[in-house]
Amino acid sequence: MIRYAFRLACANLKRTQNVTLPFFIASTVTVFLHFLIMTMMFNPHVPEIRGGATLAFIFQLGVFVITTFAILFMISIHQMLLKKRKKELGLYTILGMEKKHISLILFWENTLQTLASLVLGLALGWIGGRLMWMILLRMLNSPNGLPYTFSWTALGWTSAVFLGLYLATTGISLIQIHRINPIELLHSEKQADKPVRFLAVKTGIGLICLIAAYAVALFTNNMFTALMVFFFDCMLVIFATSILFESGTTFFLRRLKKRKSFYYKPDNFVAVSMLSHRIRRNAASLTTICILSTMLLVTMGGSAALFFGEENALSESNPDDLTYTLSEELTSSQRDEITAAAAELAETHHVTLEDVQIYSYGEAYSKLEKGTLSPFTTDDYLVGFRSAVIDYGYDIFFIPAATYQRITGQVPELQGDELLILTGNDQIHLSELTIQDKTYVIRDIQRSTPFTQRKYNNGGGTNSSDSSELVFLVFADEAAMLPVQDYLQEGEWETSTRIGVNYAGTLEDRTAFYEALNQKVRSLGPVQYATCLDYDRQEFKSMYGGLLFVGVFFSILFLTATVLIIYFKQISEAMDDREQYIILQKVGMDEQEVSATINRQVMLVFFLPLVTALIHTGFATPLMQTLLVALKLTNPIFTYACVSVCAVIFTIFYLIFYRMTSQIIKKEVAF
Numbered sequence: 001m002i003r004y005a006f007r008l009a010c011a012n013l014k015r016t017q018n019v020t021l022p023f024f025i026a027s028t029v030t031v032f033l034h035f036l037i038m039t040m041m042f043n044p045h046v047p048e049i050r051g052g053a054t055l056a057f058i059f060q061l062g063v064f065v066i067t068t069f070a071i072l073f074m075i076s077i078h079q080m081l082l083k084k085r086k087k088e089l090g091l092y093t094i095l096g097m098e099k100k101h102i103s104l105i106l107f108w109e110n111t112l113q114t115l116a117s118l119v120l121g122l123a124l125g126w127i128g129g130r131l132m133w134m135i136l137l138r139m140l141n142s143p144n145g146l147p148y149t150f151s152w153t154a155l156g157w158t159s160a161v162f163l164g165l166y167l168a169t170t171g172i173s174l175i176q177i178h179r180i181n182p183i184e185l186l187h188s189e190k191q192a193d194k195p196v197r198f199l200a201v202k203t204g205i206g207l208i209c210l211i212a213a214y215a216v217a218l219f220t221n222n223m224f225t226a227l228m229v230f231f232f233d234c235m236l237v238i239f240a241t242s243i244l245f246e247s248g249t250t251f252f253l254r255r256l257k258k259r260k261s262f263y264y265k266p267d268n269f270v271a272v273s274m275l276s277h278r279i280r281r282n283a284a285s286l287t288t289i290c291i292l293s294t295m296l297l298v299t300m301g302g303s304a305a306l307f308f309g310e311e312n313a314l315s316e317s318n319p320d321d322l323t324y325t326l327s328e329e330l331t332s333s334q335r336d337e338i339t340a341a342a343a344e345l346a347e348t349h350h351v352t353l354e355d356v357q358i359y360s361y362g363e364a365y366s367k368l369e370k371g372t373l374s375p376f377t378t379d380d381y382l383v384g385f386r387s388a389v390i391d392y393g394y395d396i397f398f399i400p401a402a403t404y405q406r407i408t409g410q411v412p413e414l415q416g417d418e419l420l421i422l423t424g425n426d427q428i429h430l431s432e433l434t435i436q437d438k439t440y441v442i443r444d445i446q447r448s449t450p451f452t453q454r455k456y457n458n459g460g461g462t463n464s465s466d467s468s469e470l471v472f473l474v475f476a477d478e479a480a481m482l483p484v485q486d487y488l489q490e491g492e493w494e495t496s497t498r499i500g501v502n503y504a505g506t507l508e509d510r511t512a513f514y515e516a517l518n519q520k521v522r523s524l525g526p527v528q529y530a531t532c533l534d535y536d537r538q539e540f541k542s543m544y545g546g547l548l549f550v551g552v553f554f555s556i557l558f559l560t561a562t563v564l565i566i567y568f569k570q571i572s573e574a575m576d577d578r579e580q581y582i583i584l585q586k587v588g589m590d591e592q593e594v595s596a597t598i599n600r601q602v603m604l605v606f607f608l609p610l611v612t613a614l615i616h617t618g619f620a621t622p623l624m625q626t627l628l629v630a631l632k633l634t635n636p637i638f639t640y641a642c643v644s645v646c647a648v649i650f651t652i653f654y655l656i657f658y659r660m661t662s663q664i665i666k667k668e669v670a671f
Contacts, residue, residue: 005101009108019568023077024117026564030070031121031162032128033553037062038154039129040136040549045146049542055140058546066557067161073561078110078169080568082176103174110173114166121162122155139307139545141538199247206243213237217623226626233623237616241290246283249608286609289562293613294620296558297650301617301643302624303551306544306633308642313540313632318533319454320357320500322514324521325529329360329495334524341520342501349513351505357450359407360497361472362398362481364488368471372434375490397451397472398485404474407450414443414476421445422472424452436487455502456533496528510534544631559650563657566606606658614647 013020041059046052133148213236220226257263306313330338335358346353367376369392376393401412404420412420419433419440424447433440451472475481499521503513514532521527625639633639 005104006108009105009112012105013109013112019081020113022564022567023081024113026077026560027074027113027117028121028124029560030066030074030557031118031158032124033557034063034066034070034161035122035125035154035158036129036132037066037550037553038157039125039151040133042151042154043133043149045149048146049137049140049142052542054539054543055546058543058550062550062553065554069557069561070161071165073557074165075169075172077564077568079172080565082173099178103177106173106177107170110166110170114162118159118162122158125158126150136545136549139549140541199250202243202247203251206240206247209236210240210244213240214619217619220623221626223626223630226623227630230623230627237294237620238287238291241612241616242283242287245286245290245608245612249283249286285565288565290609290612290616292558292562292565293609293650293654294616296555296562297613297617297643297646298620298624299551299558300555300650301621301639301646302628303544303548304646305628305639305642306631307548309633309635309638310537310540310544312635312638313544314533314537315456316632316634318456318531318536320355320502321455321510321533322499322501322503322517323529323531324497324499324527326497326499326521326525327494327528328497328525330358330497330524338499338521338524342517345513345516345520346503349505349516350509351503351513354502354504355455355500356502357407357500358497359399359403360495361403362485362489362495364396364398364485366394366396366488367392368394368396368428371430371432373488374435375488394471396488397470398475398481399451399472400475400478400481402477404451412443412474414474416476416480417441418443418476420474422449422451422474423447423470425471428471435484454500497525507534559653566657567661603658606654606661610651610654614651617643617647 037059040046041056041063046056046059049055129150130148136142137146213233216229216233216236220229263269338358339356342356343353364375367374373396401414401420404422405411414420417438417440420443421428421430421433423445426447428445430442430445433442449472452470473481473484475484501517503510505513511534514534518530518532621640621643622636624643625633625636628639
């Protein structure tokens, strides 16, 4: 019996290759992607890449997501295939086969498919791993000399995951086989879905939830709030989509039935009736396709925006080539010492010194509201969709007129009750400013000074509408400045020093200059904060390149799942409807009318989730852009452009697959 079951399993796989072959391809792709990510994670040379720690974390996150998705995806697809074979399994029992015999056949089928996809996926991973490693190094601008190392650990883990999946799916199949009722199985495909109840209520709830989710995505313009609401908003969209695809589709089909000019045409009549026959099953699959498509577009669009918007992110976090913040005030002799050392080291290491800026300042994160500057209170920090910290928070810098004059070469001529404001924020317009019950006259607001306009950006923050903005307050002298500093810093009085250096040269010379100057600066006092553009660029490439690399893998996985679900849904329904189409042709419907009917069915199933996914993505992009601000990507137009390009590419692939599937379905229903 074992040999007979094996031969019958092989015959079944060959006979149903229009279903088993796509499943085999999807399984192989999943194994391939999982093995590649794990190979990258276990590569011992990853730490040698600058920013390797960040890259290793991204790979770990990628392995977790792909493993979780693979488990859910493979089990759900296996269950879908098993349900479509209910009639066949019922026929086996009617013909005299015992349940143990059917279980043995399914065991061999599952074993053959799993082993074939596992071996082929691992082989492709072994062959393509070296190429993927070279692509990764190229994306990160890392040395090409780092070798690719085959990981037996990755092979073992991937094999363990998918052999575990094999045991799980086989066990589920055997359990279901022992619970089957042959008579019910034979008629399961002809059973219509139960009618949708409470149609108006469900549609209303779905619309309210979807509008609420869209509103949150559109009007959440602070990254901290966006982090809090992102997961909730995603769940709300999924819930609303599920309801609307069931109740909304039912409502739409009922409206079509009431339009006599549309409904009482042979091709429209048949298409609408067949879709109404299984509305619940359509709703579940359409929701899955829509959500997977949205995930693909958001993942790919966000990853591409980060990777190709790297320079924008760098300019937001690096106003100069080299920036230091020291936690104490430097004397004039120390300032001169650093300036002289920078000039000497620049000549030694063959770089061109462009600019050296050194000044001391006081700083406080304060609330600027209605012309009054004050510290934050406890109530201002309440967590919610809006708070005073979000709406009115500014980084306030205090400098005396002497510092302003030394840096700009201009004499401000301020009195004790007068201020000069320096900021790149075009939204600040003040004639007076009240601080601790004292009103200062604003002599001028200057928006382009060496304090706010540096080599790479405008001084920080001003491209983010609700994030911390930089505002410099210039006082007549230190006597006028210190009471304000003490009030806003709430007694924790301190002064810091900023050092900004800009220079030009080859990367090798720039690196040598930075390392030499770094030792000199750190010998003068404790460094509170330091950034180097060249080092940050490589760190950003590691992070954003790794995100794009993993994002492409996620997108391929989501695309594979989307295509497979669409294919199985369309093919299985075509097989179910074949008898009905044969009857329709026998009673007078010609081949052209059958083809038109099929096209209408396929178009609804294909384009409804595509259009909905594009709408979801359009509303999700503003929220995604708000989240990307945390990663220093503050150019929304660039983000929208990346998402739009990804949407166009995905739509083209979607249309190609629509065309291919339509032809396959027509062949299935032909007789």
